[in-house]
Amino acid sequence: MADLYLPGGRLADRIELTGLTATGYHGVFDEERRDGQEFTVDVILHTSTSRAGASDELAQTINYADAADHVIEIVTGEPVDLIETLAERIADRMLGTGALAVDVTVHKPSAPIPHAFTDVTVTIRRLGELLRPPKPAADVVVGIGSNLDDPVTQVEVGAGKLARVLEYEQMSRTRVTAAEVAPGMPSQPNYVNAVMVGKTTLSPLALLAELQRIEDEQGRIREEVWGPRTLDLDLISYKVADREVLSDNPDLTLPHPRAHMRSFVMEPWAEVDPWGKLRGKRIR
Numbered sequence: 001m002a003d004l005y006l007p008g009g010r011l012a013d014r015i016e017l018t019g020l021t022a023t024g025y026h027g028v029f030d031e032e033r034r035d036g037q038e039f040t041v042d043v044i045l046h047t048s049t050s051r052a053g054a055s056d057e058l059a060q061t062i063n064y065a066d067a068a069d070h071v072i073e074i075v076t077g078e079p080v081d082l083i084e085t086l087a088e089r090i091a092d093r094m095l096g097t098g099a100l101a102v103d104v105t106v107h108k109p110s111a112p113i114p115h116a117f118t119d120v121t122v123t124i125r126r127l128g129e130l131l132r133p134p135k136p137a138a139d140v141v142v143g144i145g146s147n148l149d150d151p152v153t154q155v156e157v158g159a160g161k162l163a164r165v166l167e168y169e170q171m172s173r174t175r176v177t178a179a180e181v182a183p184g185m186p187s188q189p190n191y192v193n194a195v196m197v198g199k200t201t202l203s204p205l206a207l208l209a210e211l212q213r214i215e216d217e218q219g220r221i222r223e224e225v226w227g228p229r230t231l232d233l234d235l236i237s238y239k240v241a242d243r244e245v246l247s248d249n250p251d252l253t254l255p256h257p258r259a260h261m262r263s264f265v266m267e268p269w270a271e272v273d274p275w276g277k278l279r280g281k282r283i284r
């Protein structure tokens with residue numbers, strides 16, 4: 001159960017807490033509620049540790065001591081009948097730490113079973129919002145940009161591929177925009193920009209993997225942030241049942257953190273979706 005492959009094929013990194021033990025008062029029987037017993041919990045947090053590994057900063061990862069505190073708080077907290085419920089509560093809390101997915105095993109080695117046995121466990125895996133297929137289909141906004149190797153054709157071909165990934169899609173007109181470059185960086189050729197809105201049943205990370213596949217197919221080389229590019233597809237906004245999915249995960253930040261400052265995104269978006277909203281505010 002431990003391996004989790006992310007959309008795009010990469011194996012997720014793991015932070016594992018094993019054998020966390022405390023007395024709890026969970027169980028169906030009165031004696032269990034009265035006397036309590038030991039519960040042991042194993043947790044696997046599926047995440048990406050590469051930024052923390054490179055920067056050596058605790059803020060870039062999930063603090064395992066905080067995760068352990070949460071688990072103990074739930075085990076020693078409000079009693080429930082079933083270890084299934086306990087596992088569900090722990091998984092839910094662990095997803096709140098920013099993990100992409102979690103595996104939780106709850107052990108109840110002193111369970112009231114009138115036979116010789118060593119342990120009884122429940123193990124569950126729960127996916128966070130970035131990995132969960134949406135229900136109903138999500139409304140998404142994708143920014144398209146190119147300023148290398150015949151940008152008009154790059155945008156046209158990229159949009160054609162994107163249209164096969166999305167449903168009920170609608171594309172803005174393309175426009176030529178002056179390149180916004182990072183401070184101190186050399187100027188760049190003009191961009192061709194457009195926005196496509198549509199629906200998807202892909203999870204946010206699965207959609208991002210599709211966007212990156214299309215970028216890669218069009219010869220995108222990722223070297224310089226804000227560098228010139230053959231094709232750039234940014235996931236601007238992802239809404240399920242009108243609720244915007246929010247994420248501060250650097251691998252997929254939602255809504256896109258710079259979109260609201262970019263007229264080359266907001267103008268074409270307003271053209272195809274005049275009632276559109278970003279962080280609850282009308283876009284025009």
Ligand SMILES: Nc1ncnc2c1ncn2[C@@H]1O[C@H](COP(=O)(O)OP(=O)(O)OP(=O)(O)O)[C@@H](O)[C@H]1O
Pocket residue numbers: 208222224225226227232233234235236249250251252253254255256257258
């Ligand atoms: N909303 C998002 N849409 C697309 N990529 C995102 C998003 N949030 C985070 N990313 C991450 O950003 C990384 C760098 O993306 P990219 O090279 O397209 O950045 P950029 O185009 O140079 O800058 P910008 O995001 O400001 O347009 C990607 O590998 C991706 O994981």
Ligand SMILES: Nc1nc2c(c(=O)[nH]1)N=C(CO)CN2
Pocket residue numbers: 144145146177178179180181191193226227232264
């Ligand atoms: N006009 C324009 N400027 C940009 C664009 C873009 O798509 N259009 N994309 C950037 C990084 O993605 C940086 N600057």
